[in-house]
Amino acid sequence: MTLPRFRPRGWVAATKAAQRRHQAEAAGGPRGPAPRSQRAALYVHWPYCEKRCSYCNFNKYIPRGVDEAAVRSCLVTEAQTLLRLSGVRRVESVFFGGGTPSLASPHTVAAVLEAVAQATHLPTDAEVTLEANPTSSPGTRLAAFGTAGVNRLSIGLQSLDDAELRLLGRTHSASDALRTLAEARHLFPGRVSVDLMLGLPAQQVGPWLGQLQELLRHCDDHISLYQLSLERGTALFAQVHQGALPAPDPELAAEMYQKGRAVLQEAGFRQYEVSNFARKGALSTHNWNYWQCGQYLGVGPGAHGRFLPQGTRGHTREARIQTLEPDNWMKEVKLFGHGTRKRVPLGELELLEEVLAMGLRTDLGITHQHWEEFEPQLTLWDVFGTSKEVKELLEQGLLLLDHRGLRCSWEGLAVLDSLLLTLLPQLQEAWQQRTRALVPGG
Known part of the structure; x- marks a missing residue:
């Protein structure tokens, strides 16, 4: 069995689930604003990938096969459990990250969103983001995710240079990336974000700025600039450590960042966060919640959350981490309703330190x-x-x-x-x- 692929019946099921969500909200009528303690964002982690990129040390797995129905059931169960434990009445945004969540079926996305809408208030216009890789996201598949309830895409483009993409272990080419970006912009106008990396081994300022200028001719009003971080345990770290590749030059990376942000400012982008740039109001409201230290629930293997458990006294909120390995996580969800492996109460000073460090990342x-x-x-x-x-x-x-x-x-x-x-x-x-x-x- 291979990683799950889109099938027409998955699209049909997703469509029906989305219709039920809209009908449920219409029947419930308007609801008043919930207090901060009863509002949260929801992060859903899909841990599977087709291939591990050379720079990546995230919690992801390259399986021979995935029982998607079992994973879907556990994602739904854990979302329902954490919503109940947190007492959250309103979910303001949902983010499907990974891994490569565009490898999941639209039916899985729809099932999670439907469960959330049944357990709490999920506004019809709430931002629902899906991370997508170009090679797993043809236009028909993106359309199916849109039908399931996704209304914003974050595309892992990373580079417009084929040699750099091979170095990073990406499975797509620059032309693949631009084709996927064009399809995404057609389906989700004004709500497509792209990632561009800087500070790669042997990367030079001029050619990188050329990539950025090329991207500006195709992008859809949101760009994230990320500096490469060499992480132990990755193939790229080993290559640099062994001398097969030159170490990234931090001064060149700083120059790329400074010149890149100037180019984006000139193009009308607001740098609303250290690494994120938007124009025409296209900022990510889900990520903005992180930087404002809002509550968020983490669902799925290895997901992180920050929320105040219902009925808790003596501290402001808890930091939670779900069990990393998918099979063990599923066993725990089936036994306990959730796979929380670690709970750390946050003291008042710890929370204030987060408010300071996260808030200063934004332009406000x-x-x-x-x-x-x-x-x-x-x-x-x-x-x-x-x-x-x-x-x-x-x-x-x-x-x-x-x-x-x-x-x-x-x-x-x-x-x-x-x-x-x-x-x-x-x-x-x-x-x-x-x-x-x-x-x-x-």
Whole structure:
């Protein structure tokens, strides 16, 4: 048995499931907005791929065969269980990631969405994203996913150079990528995102900028620029470590990033996050929820989640990780209704550190109102307003702290990691000072 492929009857089943979802929402009528603690995004992990890319160390598997009906049943069960445990009343976005979720059938996508819509409120216009690889996404298949409920695609294009694609172990060519992109834009106008990698071994600035300019002639208003990260255990890491390939040059990668973001700004793109650029309002609302430290449920092998379990006292929310290996995950889902392997309670300071680190990745940064939702007593002014180190960053033009809140400048966004080396200890110190002040005799 091979990896599942699209079949016409899968499309029919997906269509019927989508119709039932719309009918259920119409029958339920309008619903009021749920509080933050009852709203979440949903991430669904499909762990299977046809081939492991040379740079990838994600939780993915290359199986001889997949019992998709069994995987589908477990995804549905786990989604229902986690929705119940979290008390979430409204799912604001759904993201099917992987792995290669475009290898799953549209029926699986439809079944998960239908289960979510039956368990909680899934608005008809909620963003539903599917990651897709060009070689597994012909136009008819993409159309079937659209019928199943997908309304946004994230295409793993990675490069428009065939030699680089071979180096990365991709199964598609540049022409395959552009053909898939054209089909996707026709089916999902204004809601297609593409990934482009930079900082590859032997990659040069000029040719890479040429790829970006070529992509701008075909893209659909959302581009993600990702720098290659050499991870232990990958084929590419071994090749570089053994000297078969030159190590990526970090200075060249930084130059690519700076010149690339300038090109995108000139083309009318908003850099709304460190690696993500959009124009005409095409930003990813699902990923925006991550950067705003909203709740999210992780469904599927190895998926991560952050939510407040219903009835929990003593901490703000839990970080959850599902069992990695698909067969073991399925066994646990069948036994317990979910495959959560690890639960880590997050303290208030830990959550604030996430709010700071994630919020500063965006161009809006952290507003005073947003910070107050997580910490009503200790304001941004309290934490950073009197710090000599932070004042130096403000004077250098890397940070802004004003009536709007705390955010990076255009220059600061490119060096966020170095800024956090100053900001996180400052937050920790302010938190400790307040804690000591609250302790009698402290």
